[in-house]
Amino acid sequence: MLGLLLCTLFLFAVGVLTGAAQSLLLPPTCSQPRTRVEFRELDESQRQAYLSAVGCLRQYPSQLPFNGSRSFYDDLVAVHLNNVAKAHDVAAFLPWHRPFIAFFEVALSQFCGYTGTLPYWDWSYDSQQPERSPLFTDAYFGGNGDTANNSCLETGPFAGESAIYPQPHCLSRGFFFGDNNGTGDMMGAQYSPIEMEWVLRHTTYDAFRQALENHPHNMLHTALGGDMLGLVSSVNDPIFWLHHCNLDRWWARWQLANPDVGDTYSGNVESGMNDNNASLTDLMHYSGIHPDITVESVMNFTNGLDGLLCYTYSDSIGNPNITNTELQTPITDDRIPVLPGTNTDAPTRRRRSHGLRRRSSSTTPTKSKSITPPPTDRSSPLLSAHARLSASTIAAKNMSAAQVSRIRAQEVKVDVFLERVNAAGWRSHAAIGQWVPEPGSFVGFEEWKRKVDALLDAIGLPPP
Ligand SMILES: *[C@@H]1O[C@H](CO)[C@@H](O)[C@H](O)[C@H]1NC(C)=O
Ligand SMILES: *[C@@H]1O[C@H](CO)[C@@H](O)[C@H](O)[C@H]1NC(C)=O
């Protein structure tokens, strides 16, 4: 019996070690790209079909020789866990996750008969009160975990489930400040509609990637908490896929909005380094679920990787009704404030969690003490260090002088935009309760957007 087991494990291991010459997943041929839509754009039966398929995949037998995996879903958690360092805080953040979520999409269909596409969660729409998003109700993904019981998820279709990686534990969710009687601010300013406009305007891949990863990506992981908080555990929470699908949508939008540089790639290959070594020919690894993939081969999402990437995105569900003043301005400063009462050895810990450190759930957040003043330097470090079109990209793309000067002009306009935002007194808000809210002339999202649009018009920077 044991011999058979070892033999089976060995055979599996050989399959993986020989480089997994073939993908486990068999994507359909790409005749016509399919449209990925926001979860709320699905009708009720489609939503339930999606959730059942996810439930099915959480039961479907493991296909990879990770000895802890109970299911194919666990395999996906392990694939992500094993590639954390090469897929986060590096240039490959976006291209690594693009096929990863597509594997999940194909697996839902191949193993569980799901016929739809992967939906996304447009968190900007909910940035004012994410904890009240309809997605976090019993009918869909369940709500906050039980704060009295390790944040274990006790509502919704995944209630009472467990996770095996990195260690066995209950599937958990722990809203950050969302437990403040429903009025807590879950750092919505870092993924508000205004913030996303700012993110989208960056003119190089590296600057865009950093803004997208550090602000909305990290802050959503932190705000949702529980399994989503940890780089090694986030995939356990089924909301992970909708979050990353939305991030991929923003990358796709950026690609389409910037045709000159939409298929360029730049930045660091080592987390925490400034090596600027990223190249389109870099190989990305998927621990046996698929052979290595070059970054270049995932650039085209409408027809890439032999049909694995064959989608477009819907325009989502429209502008939300934003009344929270802290959501009015983009956060142009990339520095994430350190929470009072936490120490500052961030580099080691930041590799393990998504961005911001947080207090333990036993400490009740208070807004009244230890106010961290807003930053005095409001310029974005991204603008100086990373946002410029590099000589290597110009050479690699054989860009014409006209193309280069068009992009240079856009860079200047982004600078001017930020200067004017600052001059107007629309200060950066971290909106985590520690920074002083700016009393301003904000009278609602529409009004603010009108002002921003007017400002953009004045400097000739058209809305994307
Ligand atoms: C299998 O799991 C055990 C216990 O968690 C661990 O010590 C061991 O390294 C694992 N082996 C492999 C090949 O992953
Ligand atoms: C805590 O959560 C676990 C996992 O969902 C569950 O089995 C257990 O009964 C819960 N304990 C209490 C006291 O609610």
Ligand SMILES: *[C@@H]1O[C@H](CO)[C@@H](O)[C@H](O)[C@H]1NC(C)=O
């Ligand atoms: C918290 O919410 C409950 C239910 O909505 C309400 O009765 C209570 O007054 C609120 N407490 C505070 C401090 O706002």
Ligand SMILES: *[C@@H]1O[C@H](CO)[C@@H](O)[C@H](O)[C@H]1NC(C)=O
């Ligand atoms: C970047 O690339 C150079 C040249 O290939 C190499 O010497 C260097 O070690 C690389 N740096 C990192 C951090 O990978």
Ligand SMILES: *[C@@H]1O[C@H](CO)[C@@H](O)[C@H](O)[C@H]1NC(C)=O
């Ligand atoms: C992606 O590939 C398809 C099919 O080869 C092509 O028609 C389309 O133009 C490509 N898209 C981009 C942005 O290059």
Ligand SMILES: *[C@@H]1O[C@H](CO)[C@@H](O)[C@H](O)[C@H]1NC(C)=O
């Ligand atoms: C927007 O929300 C505010 C308060 O949340 C409410 O008073 C207002 O009527 C809403 N406006 C619209 C157009 O829904």
Ligand SMILES: *[C@@H]1O[C@H](CO)[C@@H](O)[C@H](O)[C@H]1NC(C)=O
């Ligand atoms: C670069 O572009 C110029 C002008 O469009 C063209 O003449 C030249 O052949 C191109 N070089 C390469 C290496 O593609």
